[in-house]
Amino acid sequence: MSEKSGPNKVLSGQNRVLRGHKNKEGSMQPRLPLPDERIYTPYKISALVEVLEAQGVPRAECLMGSGVDVDDLADPFAQTSMRQYMTVCANALALSRDPATPFEAGASLHVSAYGIYGYALLSCLSLRDYFGLAERFRRLATPPMTVEWHEDENEVRWFVNDVFVLNPAPALRQFLLEKQFSINVTHLQDVVGQPYPPLRACFSYPAPPHADLYSRYLNCPCLFDQPRCELVYDRAILDRKPVMAHPLTSVLVQETCDRLIGQSRIASGTAGSVYRLLMDRPGHFPDMEAAAQMLNMTSRTLRRRLDAEATSFQAIRDEVRLKLAQEYLGASRMSLLDTATLLGFSDVASFRKALKRWTGKGPDQFRKSL
Template sequence: MAYVKRLLSGAAREGAELADLMREAGLEPALLERPEAALATGDFIRLMQIVMRRTEDEFIGLGRGTKSKPGTFSMMAHAVINCPNLEKAVQRSAQFYKLVDLPLDLRLEKGERETRLVIDSPSVESRDNVLEAMIFISVRFWSWLTGKNLEATSIHFDFPEPPQAGEFRRLFRGRVVYNDKVSALVFPTSWLSLPLVQNPLSLSKFLKDSLALIIVGNAQPIGLPEQIRAIISKEYGNTFPDFAQVCEQLSMTPQTLRRRLKEENTSYQEIKDSIRQDASLYYLGKEELSIDEIALMMGFSEASSFHRAFKKWTGRTPASYRRELLGLPEDAVEEEDDDEDGWVAG
C-alpha cells in the first residue's frame, strides 16, 4: 500500500482528499494506513482512473506543475500506430513528446546487441515517479504494439533506491538498478526490427481501456490469423490482397497456409470477413460517413448487400447499430432496403 500512497501523493498536493478518492473507488480509506495491504488489479485501475480524472493529468499530479493533459497518450499512440517497426515507433514517440512541450527527453542509443532508451525529465520535481511510470508504460505499450510479451534486459535509474523499490522490481524479470549515471531501459537490439502488428482499428479498441491493458500487461503472442490481419490492415487499407499475395508475404505455399489456417479453425475468407466486420463497427461511429460510403469502403457496390452482411454478422442493421452507438433518434438514420447483391471484393 505504500507504493499506492506514493502514487496518490500528487493528487494530495493538488488538494484532493485521499479518503474521498478511496471511497469513490469503492475502497475503505483505512487501507491507506496498512502498509502490508494490497489492492486487487481492478481496484487499482479504478482508483488510478479516478485520480487522472480529478487531477486532469496523465501524470496523476506527480509532475508538480507539469501536466500531461488527458488524451496526450492517445495522441502519441495515433502518431506511432502506422510505423513499420518498433524502432520507428520509438523514434516518432520521442519526436511527439518534444512537439507537445512535455519535459521528457527520450534518446535511443543503438548498439550491436543491446540498445538503451535513455529517459530524462529534468524540470519535473517528482521526476523519480514520472521516470518509473514512463519506463513501465513504454515496455507494456511496446508489448501491445508488437504482440509479444517483451521483457527488458535491465532498467536503470539515476536516483537513490526508494523504500518501495521492491514493489516496482516485482513488475519486471530483468535487473532494476538504482543510483546509476542515467535512467534508461536496456533491451535487445533485435526488438527494434519487430513489426507492429496493430492498426488504427485495434488501437481504437485498445484506447477504450488502455490503462487496464497496460497494467495487466498480458500481450498475447501473435498467431497466424493475426499476422494476416496485420498484413491486410497495414499494407492494403480497405482492399484485400489475393491469397497468393498473402502466401508470398508469409513465405508459405498456398497448401501450407490453408492447412495452418484449418488447424486454427479458420480460413482466409473468415479472416477477411472479420476485418470487414471490425472496420464496419469502427466507421459506423463516424457520423460524417454515410452508410453508403461505408459500404463502398468495405468493398460492397450496393448498400443493400452491406446491410445483409452486417445483419448476418451482428443480428442488427447498420442503421440501428449507428442509432444506438451515437444516441440518435429513430428517424436520424435511414434504413436500407434489401435488394440484390452488389459484392465487389473477394
C-alpha cells in the first residue's frame, strides 16, 4: 500500500486513471464520466468513505476529483460511474496508512447493500444458483474486474480474470483484489447464514508486507506467487440451501435483474452496441470479427473496448441467447430443437449444456421457472 500522500499526488494518480484533459488554463483535470456511464448506486463508494472517515480522513478528501458529492452517498437515487468508483479507490490508496482498508471496506459490504441484485443472491434456492447468479448479474455490482466461477470434482472456485476496467496501476489493482476477495467471503457468509471459510485463497503477486491480514480477513490459508487469483471452496457447498431461500421471491427479483441487465446493455457503451446488434439478429449471430465490421471497427478494437467495460463478446452473446431462450421456452413454448437452432447451437445437447452453465437448470426445470 502507498504511504499517505498530499492532494497533488492524489490528483496526479487520478489523471492517470481517468485520462485527463486540459482546462482553459492549460492544467490537467480529470475527465468526468459521460452521462451514460452513470449507472451504479454509490454503495461501494459509500462503504469505502466510511472506512476512511473512521481513520480521520474527511469525506471531501475521499471524494476529491471524482465528481461525487458528499450528499450523493446518502441518496438512494444517485447514479455514479465506474470511473468515479475507481477514482475514490485511488484516493483511498493514497490517503490511508492502514493496509487493512480494502479488507475492511469489503467486509462491510453485505449482500443487502446491493439492492435487487443482493436480494436475488439471498433468495436463490441453492449455493449452486448463488454462484451462477452472482456471475450472471455481476454487471449490476460496479465490477472493476471480471470474475467467473468454476466447478471441478472436489472444489468450486471464484476465478478472477486478469481483465480490469481502466487498466489500473499494480498498486491499485492489488487494492481492488483485496477488497473483492473480502467482499466474496462476506457475501457467501451472508447467504449461508453463518461463517463458511474458503479452503484457500491464491494470488498471482508476491506476498506483500501486510500478508498476515489476508488470512485474518479471509479466514483461510493464503498463497502468493500462484498462477492465478482464485478463492476456493469445498464443492459440497453447492448443494447447501441459503438461509433466506424463497422460490417466489427468487423468481421475481431475478426477472427484475434480467430487465436491469438488459437496460444497462442497451443504454451505454460498446457493450450496448453489441447487445443491440445481436438482439436485432436472432438466429443469425455474427462472430466477433463480423460484429466488429458491422460496428465499423477492428475485432482488436472491439475486444479492447469491451475489456474496458469489464465484459466480453462471448459474455454479451450468452446474455442475448439466455434472454431469447426465456422468450422461446416461456411465452412461445417452442420445441427444444427449434430453440437450439434459433440460438445458433448445432444440436440440442449443446444447448442443454449451455443452459445448465448459464442458469444451473435443465430445459424442463428452466421452462417451469418462467
